[in-house]
Amino acid sequence: MIPAPFEYHAPTSLDDALKLLGSLGDGAKLLAGGHSLLPALKLRLQSVDHLIDIGRVASLRYVREQDGKIAIGALSTHRAIESTALVRDKCPLLAECAAQIGDVQVRNRGTIGGSLSHADPAADYPAAILALEAEIDAASAKGKRTIAAADFFVDMLTTALKPGEIVTEVRVPVLAKGTGGTYLKVPQPASGFAVVGVAALVTLDGSGQVSRARIGITGAAVKGYRALDAEKALAGKKPDAAVVKSAAALATKGVETTGDIWASSEYRAHLTQVYAERAITAALTRARG
């Protein structure tokens, strides 16, 4: 219940935060909303020498439309993403995903940058971020770079972020007409994390064929992933129930699904396929408008 002592820093600009992160090195850890880090510190599963609280870096807190995309500052809370009209109207998949994270209090504090950086394998965002092919900006004292969602999640609790880097912005597309998406989740009844979460995003062409399908999956494996085989099985097809079912059956192909008390590896794979089918079906309904 009680974290071990640490030095506390509260920079108010990104530059100051980056400088601190660069100079304090390995013993330093960033605090955003704190909803992954603080529980770990309290349980003493983790300890830090220096805590850099970036919560006061106001420049990282925004949601706006920019060059045909929705740009989301890393410090935007799940609540902001769930409730901002821009996201709800133009990228409802992401709003739906944010709305299913944890609980109300957690969503009020937790941030998209913090959640992505923590890379919990059962977090909700990875599914949506992958399906939306989001771009993630990371800054360090050396400069700024953009990481594609597909490259971002490396392993359990491990991302492509290098030491000294801070996620600054996440960009998702504005969804065009003919595109439908949804996020469906089996919440773990105790923690609320995803036993399995599936984000499906499909685009139909004028003839009703799938021109593009993106399926992001979380909870099922050590990291979020794209169900590429399932996507391929949909592409170019008239998506009737049989097509959807056989595509969904590929949702865990080549993936080692994890097991815990709530779902064995076998059941988790099965659940992923069932939820993939349901998510694709729902996404198609929306795409048909």
Place this chain on the structure above:
Amino acid sequence: MRKVTITVNGERQASEIEPRLLLVHYLRDVLGLTGTHVGCETSLCGACTVRLNGDAVKSCTVLAVQADGGEVTTIEGLAANGKLHALQDGFWEEHGLQCGYCTPGMIMAASQLLERNPNPSDDEIRHGLEGNLCRCTGYQHIVNAVKHAAKKLSAAR
């Protein structure tokens, strides 16, 4: 040690605290506001819920230093001018509590719920309170209590 100034229930409080001090311990141990309870260490039970700058938050998962410069409302500050808040009244009227331990957090979470959704359905109340556990009531009377308050508040509007 670090100096913080936090406005709690309308009063500015200046204190010098350890950075690791949790907001809930700041409220309970530094300010003596023991109405906010601790029920777990994993941010799940919601017993420690307070309003921070308007948001319902789990004060066990916020450092007091993070609240520096902010405004906190706890259960002790909910009743205005000695008059019970509609939710406090609702919980009393509808027997929305038994042992009372989860109650302050539950009421604070419900206060946000009703601000965001003044006329919630049963289902919306149940989902809106997913961050708060109660072991006594089976939630039925809590749902009734929130509805009671919603009615009263909308009648007053």
Place this chain on the structure above:
Amino acid sequence: MASNPVIPKTIGTRVKRREDPRLITGQATYVDDLRLPGMLYLSVLRSMYAHAKLGKIDTSKAKALPGVVAVVTGADLKGKVGPVPCPAAMPELKMPEQPVLAIGKVRYVGEPVAAVVATSAYVARDALDLIEVDYDPLEAAVDVEKAAETGAPVLYDEFGDNVAFRAPVANPAVDEAFKKADRVVKLRIEQQRVIPMAMEPRGVVAQWDRGQKSLTVWSSTQIPHLLRSQLAESFKLPEIKVRVIAPEVGGGFGAKLNVYREELLVPYLSMTLGKPVKWTQARREDMAATTHGRGQVEYVELACKNDGTMTAMRCKIYADLGAYLQFFTAGIAGFTSLLMHGCYKIPAIAWETIGVFTNKMSTDAYRGAGRPEAAFMAERMADEVAAELGLDPVAVRRKNFIPKEAFPYATPGGLMFDSGDYEKSLAKALEIVGYDKLRKEQAELRKQGKYIGIGVSTYLEICGLGPSVLLPPKLKAGGWESSTVRMDPGGTVTVLTGASPHGQGQETSFAQIVSDQLGVGLDDVLVLHGDTAIVQAGVGTFGSRGTALGGTALVMALEKVKTKIKSIASHMMESPPDNLELGGGNVFLKGSPDKALPLAKVVEAAFGMKAGIPNLEPGLEATSYYEPNNCLYPFGAHIAVVEVDADTGQVKFRRYVAVDDCGNQINPMLVEGQVHGGIAQGVGQAMFEAAVYDESGQLVSGSLMDYAVPKAAMIPTLELDSTVTPTPVNPLGVKGVGEAGTIGSTPAVVNAVIDALRPLGVKTIDMPLWPEKVWRAIQAAKGGKS
């Protein structure tokens, strides 16, 4: 009594709780809210191993940390404090000694190994990380059935094996009935371990007064008086030198019906250090080291005729005791076996109960304590009989109910059921849920591939403990309860009750009883409890006994006070006492409410002594102790309607109807609240909750991240009603209701899920009904394996 327009009768009405104003405004004081000058803080280091030899414990670094006042280990305490008292007594029971801090060995994850006292809770916690402990891990005995076998890792070398007791009750009539049976149905039932998880974790504050040589202990307990007796004995102090206070207590559910190691450790350290010491349990500590509930594996067999008549029942129960014996650890399974027949007229029963030590936290009372297990057995078996014979589960129940004419009913286990009308509550529940229509709808939906299930549970339980002989002989309390009624000179009434409510609402329901009996307003009554320096001897709140026993003691004390009031008024009104009645704040002549004397005048006379009444003893006060001559047997019918997603195994509620009968109701709102909460816990066991230990004895579900206490959206809308079958056992006609919901609900839910899947060939699924288990049962049945 004559009705009175001024102060209406309150019994039977939904009076708002008098407890609530302090609770809804954050003004109540729980143990952790106490702040005493000079207070020190205790933090406990707990074993990470389920079973290990303890080697060297190095506390030097912890002791060197600034702010640390003391660090103690088992070796430091040996001979000074402990062992933890346990009143359990059964023939040939193996009784291990439970030290306050582990000595030689640790036997469960969470067992206290060392303790730090520091000037702040933060420093005390920091110091734990600086204690170095050498463990030599041993293989753990985790599975209860395997632990009972020879060759299993043994917890206590001195005992030779892990079987703490074996209680076989053979019955030749049972063997005979099974031989003659048309059919025999069998089930293996797992009553998984669950964690009580009161919202307030346990906590203790102790203050040793050096001048008075007296000890004050605040504890989050259901049994302040019992704790005082045990502390007095443990510390060799006279009871007058020990005061125990149970302040606001944030739920108990049986898990605070015990004396725990910390309740000895904290006072000991306060006495040693001469300062107040506080210990507040963290949630994970609570989950690992506060008693668990249930924990049984049962093999049940039921003999019946082709028409569904049940003729005999037998069971073998493995009781997973955990590593040490707490107060009722060894006794819980006894309730299960005694009541295994539920509300059915089964002439012959037999059982074998095997208590087994395992490398886990002790099990003990948890809301229902042995009766949920019994009701589950009876109700699951009733459904199995129905399935075996192709009968409706309701018809099987009706065929076997003990009829209402049969009460008082002597059970085959030797109990005497007080009163009951099982058909009445069942009929009401069936009507509310629309049973016949539901069955038709179910058949229709099945055709569409939808799996709807209707689960019926007509439970029965035993409560209001109870005649003192039923409690463990060495327990420093009986089955009675006490009450004092004291009228104050200003006309208000103070009630002291030995019951120790912690959410049940007796500050309100007892005030209602006083108000009705004396004709004073509710606002003029104060109910005090939970402080041994204020309240006369008492027992506590558990086993649904608060109102039935404490309420009856109150009525008895009120009778004495009323007698005195009437005797004084008789002088003042010049009318014989028998001619007088109380009501509306007056004493009046029977049949002539206008000929009234204000009660205040009587009180004035009693305290002022100026009315010149000869031989009058001043004051208006009486104390009564009530020892019941029987237990109480509430009952009811719960019906759950569920829908199972056969693709995923997920279960959704469609309806939940409960009709409970707890006899007369003092405050129906409080009764509802008790039933609601009970149902949520019963549903929790059926669907979500499990204390999962892995093979090495690690508690996998040891935090709220993995232990699923139901959230609001996981519990259905609860549709409640009741029937009223008063008990003849007490003058209020009340039975208990605290545990009823828990007992009735679990089998209703499981029966519903099995009912939904019966067409697929599913016969049983172990609780909790997690989706994967349901899905696997469906797969196995489809594959013809079930």
